[in-house]
Amino acid sequence: MDWDKLRIFHAVADAGSLTHAGDALHLSQSAVSRQIRSLEEMLGTTLFHRHARGLILTEQGELLFDATSTMAKKLDAASARIRDSEEEVYGDLRVTATTGFGTMWLAPRLNKLYEKYPELKIDLMLEERVLDLPMREADVAIRMKEPAQADLVRKRLLNIRMRFYATPQYLEQHGRPETLEDLKKHRLICQSPSVPQVAAGAALAQRALAYDMPSTLTVNNYFGILQAVLNHVGIGILPDYLTVDNKIERVLHDIDSNEVPVFLAYPEELRQSRRVTAFRDFIQEEIQAYRRVQASENQS
Missing domain, CATH: 3.40.190.10 (Periplasmic binding protein-like II)
Known part of the structure; x- marks a missing residue:
């Protein structure tokens, strides 16, 4: 199957519009449309319903979009691992945490991490929903219970009450x-x-x-x-x-x-990631500092 056509199909399905997909791919709308028609002819099926408000995936289109989404996430993971082979710690890092912990404990401390690695680009996603790490919805998660997903590196950071x-x-x-x-x-x-x-x-x-x-x-x-x-x-x-x-x-x-356990987790495939390692070490250092201050306050 033509990878280029699949790439264009994925962009159209993601954007819901030939025009928006063309803008993202730096292609004309007509060029995008030709590639979609060619892919539909190759597969012998219709992938989109055309409406005045945009494009909606058919059942067959949904199946193909699921496959291309998985491919895109695996390519992103491979790209991240290639970038992480460099000596420097830089680039995108997607971190998910609960709203409370992320807002009131993690975010105020991130300046220390940026001081050490000023070229990091952190996307901090704060929500109660558990994101799918193996599917690369995030690179690192901090959660108030042990993750149940397989193929994750996990570490218990602390217990809270x-x-x-x-x-x-x-x-x-x-x-x-x-x-x-x-x-x-x-x-x-x-x-x-x-x-x-x-x-x-x-x-x-x-x-x-x-x-x-x-x-x-x-x-x-x-x-x-x-x-x-x-x-x-x-x-x-x-x-x-x-x-x-x-x-x-x-x-x-x-x-x-x-007790409520606080866990840090990330996909097994990112075990060697320099960005993930830098973030993990930073969190562990901050937890240790927090414990020292907490112990001092408890004694006073």
Whole structure:
């Protein structure tokens, strides 16, 4: 099968338009159209339905697009491995992490990585959805549970717990709760039960909400919870890694969630990638520094 025609087909299917595909490939619309017609004649089938709003893949077109998508990802992986044979650490690195950890712990520390490797181009994808690493939706993932996908290199970075926090100013004004039932005198800030979150955090919130609190604030991510806590809105349920960088105090010291493991993972085929190795080493160094600060705070 003609690789060039497949490349053009993939671009058209991805863009949904002959014009946009032509712009991306630096070809005229007529040249793209001729190649698609030629491919359809070669395969003896129609690959696109033509509509005024653009092109829609037929069932046969969907099958071919699945195949070309797999090919494109494998070519990207091969290209990355070839680039990584150079001595320098540079180029694109796609990192996925949960919104909370990526926003509040990882992103503020990335300047140290850029100082060491200024030619890195990091695409930081923050979402709760687990991206498919073997299919190269991302190069590296940081997740709050051990990845279940096969053919991954994985390393447990640390364990975190969900706990109750408030600012010293809030506690001075409203008092410090001694039991879960005492939270009825306060406003609880936690993640909305309907949004994806770590099970340990959801379970801790359910324990507190069982006391029928008169006032609550639910937010769909931990960044929003942290901002509310920092502005003295109430007592929030937050991951313990936030205490190192923020002026908040733990309350209800005898109550916390189960441990939540934090894993770093990447495809086996990127084991020798210099960019992935540089990022992995950076994360491990930052985790060690975080642990030292955390231990110092716990002793004081």
